[in-house]
Amino acid sequence: MIIKSILIDDEPKSRSNLRSLLLEYCPGVAVTGEAGSAVEALKLVRQLQPDLLFLDIEMGAASGFDLLKSLTGTQNFEVIFVTAFDQYGIQAIKACAIDYLLKPINILELTGAVDKALERIGRKKENLRIKELVSNLDRGEDEQRIAIPLSDKVEFVNVGKIVRLQAEGNYTHIYLEDGKKYLVSKTLKDYAELLERFNFIRTHQSHLINFKKIASYVKSEGGYIMMDDNSQIPVSRMKKDEIMKKIMG
Known part of the structure; x- marks a missing residue:
């Protein structure tokens, strides 16, 4: 299974580094878009409908948490926070993030977080597929x-x-x-x-x-x-x- 991800970070070098690590160590993750701000990310998430966000927290005017608040009620993706600051762990947990990675990124921690994301997203997609299959059992072909x-x-x-x-x-x-x-x-x-x-x-x-x-x-x-x-x-x-x-x- 390949999952679609978006990298959201106001530092281009950080996005480039994470993209390279994902390409080398996480073949199950495809990077389908990047954003340098919460405003830019909001449009991109709605357009690309990703499975997973790699999300920085401090990004100038609007934070990663602000982005998630803007997407409340439409969230159909998982989140892995990637940040240089270690004081946001509790907020990340409250935001139901899969994991919280500190920069510079540790490869084992990254692959562990991605494995959890793959498992959770795969389970979600399978549940949706089974739900629809069951609902179709008693329907005629056109229904x-x-x-x-x-x-x-x-x-x-x-x-x-x-x-x-x-x-x-x-x-x-x-x-x-x-x-x-x-x-x-x-x-x-x-x-x-x-x-x-x-x-x-x-x-x-x-x-x-x-x-x-x-x-x-x-x-x-x-x-x-x-x-x-x-x-x-x-x-x-x-x-x-x-x-x-x-x-x-």
Whole structure:
């Protein structure tokens, strides 16, 4: 399991040092972002939805604790404090941090803290997966639900209400039949694997569609698919024969 982390520290050298240590000694942790202040971190956490924060405490105008207060109620991540000051241990415990590391960072203490984070995050994700699996047991195919992780919550959406998904780098846009649209920090490949058994098909490197929501297949202009929501979806050359065969039954 690879977990996503953000490094939050107002000292670039400290972030660079921690990033190097994680790369060398903690292969289960991917650094997906860095921030030099609590204000910058607030935006980044909401955008990237990380599993883990490596968080400094004293960062000028707003502290690491101030950041956590700003995120109260939306917190779906774990915290490891990394600081040069040793007087904040009790506050760190009250903030439910996984660990409290002092600079300069001790490698054994770092790997120990990361191991605890991996265990806790893994358990949390497995519990979520089991909860959703159990809730799906008595549902029909179109009523099966998937979890959509948003910045402030996890929303459960009926698979049958999804019209299509579109990739944007490491993010995915999810379009529903009622016009709602979500942007999720998971790749289209992740959703393709998840939704394949629900009759979703990959028409293109950037597009995954619900086969039941196809309105028409247009053969001109190289071929494209019109969906029930009037969106026009390209069909790659490699996928054309496969999709035509599926459409023709």
